[in-house]
Amino acid sequence: MAMALRTIGRRTSFLRRGFSSLSEATKAPTDGKLINLFSAINQALHIALDTDPRSYVFGEDVRFGGVFRCTTGLADKFGRNRVFNTPLCEQGIVGFAIGLAAMGNRAIAEIQFADYIYPAFDQIVNEAAKFRYRSGNEFNCGGLTVRTPYGAVGHGGHYHSQSPESFFCHVPGLKVVIPRSPFQAKGLLLSCIRDPNPVVFFEPKWLYRLAVEEVPQDDYMLPLSEAEVIRQGTDITLVGWGAQLSVLEQACEEAAKEGISCELIDLRTLIPWDKETVEASVRKTGKLLVSHEAPLTGGFGAEISASIAERCFLRLEAPVARICGLDTPFPLVYEQFYMPTKNKILDAIKATVKY
Amino acid sequence: MAAAAAVVARSSSLSKLRPILRSFASSAASDDNRILTIETFVPFTGHLIDPPSRAVDTTPAEILSFFRDMARMRRMEIAADSLYKSKLIRGFCHLYDGQEAVAVGMEAAITKRDAIITSYRDHCTFLSRGGTLLEAFAELMGRRDGCSRGKGGSMHFYKKDASFYGGHGIVGAQVPLGCGLAFAQKYSKDASVTFALYGDGAANQGQLFEALNMSALLDLPVILVCENNHYGMGTAEWRAAKSPSYYKRGDFVPGLKVDGMDALAVKQACKFVKEYALANGPIILEMDTYRYHGHSMSDPGSTYRTRDEISGIRQERDSIERIRRVILSHELASISELKDIEKEVRKEVEEAVSQAKKCSMPDQSVLFKDVFVKGYGAETFGSDRKALSAALP
Numbered sequence: 001m002a003m004a005l006r007t008i009g010r011r012t013s014f015l016r017r018g019f020s021s022l023s024e025a026t027k028a029p030t031d032g033k034l035i036n037l038f039s040a041i042n043q044a045l046h047i048a049l050d051t052d053p054r055s056y057v058f059g060e061d062v063r064f065g066g067v068f069r070c071t072t073g074l075a076d077k078f079g080r081n082r083v084f085n086t087p088l089c090e091q092g093i094v095g096f097a098i099g100l101a102a103m104g105n106r107a108i109a110e111i112q113f114a115d116y117i118y119p120a121f122d123q124i125v126n127e128a129a130k131f132r133y134r135s136g137n138e139f140n141c142g143g144l145t146v147r148t149p150y151g152a153v154g155h156g157g158h159y160h161s162q163s164p165e166s167f168f169c170h171v172p173g174l175k176v177v178i179p180r181s182p183f184q185a186k187g188l189l190l191s192c193i194r195d196p197n198p199v200v201f202f203e204p205k206w207l208y209r210l211a212v213e214e215v216p217q218d219d220y221m222l223p224l225s226e227a228e229v230i231r232q233g234t235d236i237t238l239v240g241w242g243a244q245l246s247v248l249e250q251a252c253e254e255a256a257k258e259g260i261s262c263e264l265i266d267l268r269t270l271i272p273w274d275k276e277t278v279e280a281s282v283r284k285t286g287k288l289l290v291s292h293e294a295p296l297t298g299g300f301g302a303e304i305s306a307s308i309a310e311r312c313f314l315r316l317e318a319p320v321a322r323i324c325g326l327d328t329p330f331p332l333v334y335e336q337f338y339m340p341t342k343n344k345i346l347d348a349i350k351a352t353v354k355y
Numbered sequence: 356m357a358a359a360a361a362v363v364a365r366s367s368s369l370s371k372l373r374p375i376l377r378s379f380a381s382s383a384a385s386d387d388n389r390i391l392t393i394e395t396f397v398p399f400t401g402h403l404i405d406p407p408s409r410a411v412d413t414t415p416a417e418i419l420s421f422f423r424d425m426a427r428m429r430r431m432e433i434a435a436d437s438l439y440k441s442k443l444i445r446g447f448c449h450l451y452d453g454q455e456a457v458a459v460g461m462e463a464a465i466t467k468r469d470a471i472i473t474s475y476r477d478h479c480t481f482l483s484r485g486g487t488l489l490e491a492f493a494e495l496m497g498r499r500d501g502c503s504r505g506k507g508g509s510m511h512f513y514k515k516d517a518s519f520y521g522g523h524g525i526v527g528a529q530v531p532l533g534c535g536l537a538f539a540q541k542y543s544k545d546a547s548v549t550f551a552l553y554g555d556g557a558a559n560q561g562q563l564f565e566a567l568n569m570s571a572l573l574d575l576p577v578i579l580v581c582e583n584n585h586y587g588m589g590t591a592e593w594r595a596a597k598s599p600s601y602y603k604r605g606d607f608v609p610g611l612k613v614d615g616m617d618a619l620a621v622k623q624a625c626k627f628v629k630e631y632a633l634a635n636g637p638i639i640l641e642m643d644t645y646r647y648h649g650h651s652m653s654d655p656g657s658t659y660r661t662r663d664e665i666s667g668i669r670q671e672r673d674s675i676e677r678i679r680r681v682i683l684s685h686e687l688a689s690i691s692e693l694k695d696i697e698k699e700v701r702k703e704v705e706e707a708v709s710q711a712k713k714c715s716m717p718d719q720s721v722l723f724k725d726v727f728v729k730g731y732g733a734e735t736f737g738s739d740r741k742a743l744s745a746a747l748p
Contacts, residue, residue: 061589064658087559087595088526088587116525119562155445157508159524327726332446332508333497334722 032183032216038208040182040215041070041147044189045108047219049078052106055143055193057083059093059110067112068149068208094120094146098128098198101143106193114150114202115159121167128198129173142196147189149205150178151243151293152339157332163294163325165241168200169271169303175199176270177224178241182213187222188268195224204243211246227274229281233263235353236287239278239304241267244291244340251345260353270300278304279311286317287352291340296324318355321348384687387415393681395620402602404609404638407627411619415687417463419696421618422678425455426697428479429675430704431488432648435478435495435509438708439652444495448509451479453616453647456674457582458483460621461550465629468545472520472533473552475510476582476646480552484517488707498714505717506725518547527553527560530579534566534637537577548576548632550625556587558601567637571608574636578628579605581641582615588650589659602641615642616672619681645672 035043049055057074063085065072075083086093090111097109111117117124124146132140152161168176177192177199179185185203192199230245231252240248245266252262263281267273282288288308290301305320323340331338392410399406432452438444451458454476461471462483473480478491486502494501495509503511503522511522520536523529533551540547557563558581570577581601585592592599602610609631613624621642628638645668649656656665669676682688688696 064589085590085594087590088556089559089561091561092559118525119560157446157510157524159510160447326722328723329726331506331722333505333716334719337719337722 032214034212035182035215036207036209037179037182037185037203037211038069040186040213041189041203042072042074043215043217044186044193045071045074046077048106048108048190048193049074049082051219054104055082055106055108056100057108057110058086058097059147060086060088060112062110066110068203068205070147070203070208071110089119090116091119091123094123095127097144097146098123098131098141101128101141101198102131102139104143106143106145107141108145108147108193111146111148113160113162113205114148114164115162117146117148117164120146124168124174124198124200125171129171131173131198133173140196141198144198145189145193145201146199147201147203149208150202151204151206152330152335153206154335156330156335158330161330161335163202163242163292165200165202165270165292166294166298166300166303169300171271173198174271175224176202177268178202178204178270179268180204180242180245180266181207181211183215184222184266184268186215187220188224190219191221191224194221199224202242206243207246222268225269225272225274227268227277228266229263229277230266231262231264233261233285235261235285236289236349237263237265237278237281237285238289238291238345238349239265239267239301240291241270242293244293247340247342248291248345250342251349254342254346255349258350260349262349267304273304275307275311278308282308282312283315286315287355288316289321289323289345289348289352291323291345293325293340295327296322297327299324318352321352323348384415385419387687390414391418391685393418393619393685395614395623396617396677397614397620399620399624400602400612402600402605402610402612402639403607404611404631406611407623409620409623411623413619413622415685418619418678418682418685418687421456421459421463422675422682422693423696423700424459424483425618425675425678427488427700427703428452428455428458428482430697430700431478431482431491434492434704434708436648436652438492438495443712444509445497446508447475448495448652449476449650450648450652451476451646453668453673454582454584454642454644455479456618456621456677457552457580457615457642457644459674460618461580461625463618463622464625465550466547467517468547469629470518470520470533470536470540470547470549471552472529472536472549473522474526474529474554474557475522475524476554477512477522478509481512481514481519481522484514484519486512486514486517486519488704489710492707492711493714496711496714497716498711499717499721500711500714504721506721527557527562529553530557530560530563531566531569533579534570534575534577537570537575537632537637538573541574541576546633548578548629550578550580552580552582554587555581555583555585555592555599555601556590556595558583558604559587559595567605567608567639570637571605576632577637578625578632579637579639581639582644583641584644584646586646586650586659589654591659600641602639605637605639608637608639610639610641612641612643614672615644616668616674616677618674618678 062071063075097107100107301322432450458479490502497505513521537549602612
């Protein structure tokens with residue numbers, strides 16, 4: 001197990017760090033097939049189970065393919081001892097996964113909607129995140145990956161739309177990763193599964209069918225804790241993750257028409273996050289805007305704001321703008337008012353640039 | 356009316372055995388409060404308790420009201436189905452048709468001071484607690500005249516004056532809540548109980564057992580009702596539970612298994628357990644029931660069970676058909692009178708739907724309302740922190 005991890009470590013260090021990394025891993029390659037997000041995740045899971053005989057996928061309804069089709073074909077190919085359904089018990093699922101991981105296995109647990117992850121919160125925060133630390137590295141549950149769909153979907157209401165990523169970003173010992181597209185998702189998920197730390201992987205459910213991209217069919221990994229600059233600019237830095245990036249991208253296009261050049265960064269890993277890339281960008285532009293679907297107060301944008309303020313205080317030309325969900329429970333009929341839309345972001349871009 | 360009665364009298368071979376003063380008009384029967392004793396279709400099964408008798412005391416008025424109420428519920432759910440398909444209802448919609456007998460039978464056994472708390476499959480329970488069709492449809496469509504002012508939607512119907520504590524999205528979360536309600540009831544000594552409903556999927560949630568243990572320690576008047584429709588979304592009960600005998604899962608807490616498609620059996624069971632809970636503490640009821648629709652409107656309901664199974668249940672055990680047979684065999688109303696009731700109910704539902712469609716959406720300010728108590732909350736900032744968007748009302 002340790003040998004395998006070391007080999008993987010060697011493979012990932014191959015992908016060098018860059019700040020404005022419009023290099024290797026960023027542009028979608030042209031040697032793949034056009035597939036959507038759930039298919040990319042499905043491919044990643046197939047590869048993960050193929051390459052490591054001690055990896056398992058389980059959760060509610062995963063055997064028939066899952067409610068979002070992410071686990072299609074896994075049970076048929078790898079058998080019901082490795083891909084199996086659990087009863088409706090999130091706390092049980094994650095606790096069980098931690099135990100499995102503690103025995104040196106890769107436990108890939110699915111929580112059907114991120115809104116349901118809270119019964120498992122205790123297990124993730126108190127058990128998974130602290131296992132290595134409290135046992136003095138005697139034990140660990142690094143093989144744990146919790147996958148869960150998150151985010152608004154247009155009509156999800158209170159309990160099918162939440163973005164709880166910031167709760168988990170507050171826990172040392174845990175990694176939080178959020179992909180923005182099929183190509184990113186496959187590479188990041190494989191990295192998460194093979195990362196020797198417990199990871200919570202949030203999948204933007206709105207993009208499961210909507211996002212289509214060319215994805216290579218082979219085994220590849222994308223580095224964790226590396227943000228990616230997906231659009232170069234000079235006037236303002238925009239930071240986001242997951243489905244929100246497409247909204248940010250639209251705002252960038254609109255802003256460009258008004259002569260504002262935006263630099264867009266996908267954080268990819270929220271914890272531990274790539275402070276250097278964001279700082280370098282803010283040093284270039286002098287302004288920062290963070291956007292996420294989760295409510296404003298206490299959202300992860302607050303951490304980014306505070307860190308950048310510490311690091312770039314004298315360089316900043318305007319307060320850090322946060323365009324986020326409102327401080328209300330995720331509403332049912334007024335979702336479009338709650339969401340950080342393109343127009344809200346555009347307004348903030350203009351206000352920040354003209355500060 | 357007399358001519359019709361005479362026709363029915365002649366056609367019934369048992370009419371000579373009936374008292375002469377008997378009238379067959381359904382309007383009279385619906386006021387008829389003479390006690391009838393009818394046997395449930397199957398006996399009850401008890402766990403650590405002697406089950407109640409199969410002979411249920413009821414009245415023609417009650418039986419006819421069962422028929423009318425269940426027909427109304429069935430119609431409402433079918434109307435909700437087509438409203439969802441025409442995108443007037445958005446989000447998630449979990450339909451209860453097939454399970455009406457549980458709502459109707461339970462209501463017949465209890466008072467409005469007894470509390471009911473259930474999961475997201477709550478439209479019919481809301482109706483049985485006295486909610487109106489208009490409030491239900493308006494809420495489903497997110498209008499301001501809905502029972503939760505348009506903010507809850509399908510999964511969050513509530514009715515305070517009828518002690519209906521809703522309407523919960525997170526599976527199983529309502530059960531510890533229900534035990535808390537029962538604690539308050541015991542404390543206030545008003546001889547009321549709480550029925551905490553959950554499904555066979557939720558039966559595997561840890562919080563249920565925590566709540567049950569606490570209730571047993573404190574002898575709370577709570578009845579945990581497992582509405583076992585045999586499928587937790589798409590997962591059959593035997594795949595999710597090592598022991599699908601949910602009425603036995605209380606271990607040291609007694610339980611009763613009831614034919615949930617028989618409204619009279621449900622009534623008898625609820626009456627029985629209410630007395631038990633007031634005297635002794637928690638008890639589990641398992642309602643053996645079935646839902647015709649899939650888990651929700653996004654689930655066709657036929658990928659994990661056969662159409663034959665669904666139509667078989669419809670033929671053998673449908674709750675409305677059973678009551679119809681009881682009514683006809685006891686000659687409480689004629690076939691055409693029952694059809695009239697169904698037509699009336701259909702019309703009620705159609706009118707409620709068209710009225711609900713005319714209701715307006717809630718005001719925008721409602722988005723911020725009720726996050727905190729009025730006057731005691733915080734301010735909320737909109738997308739740009741520079742401008743205060745709304746002081747929470």
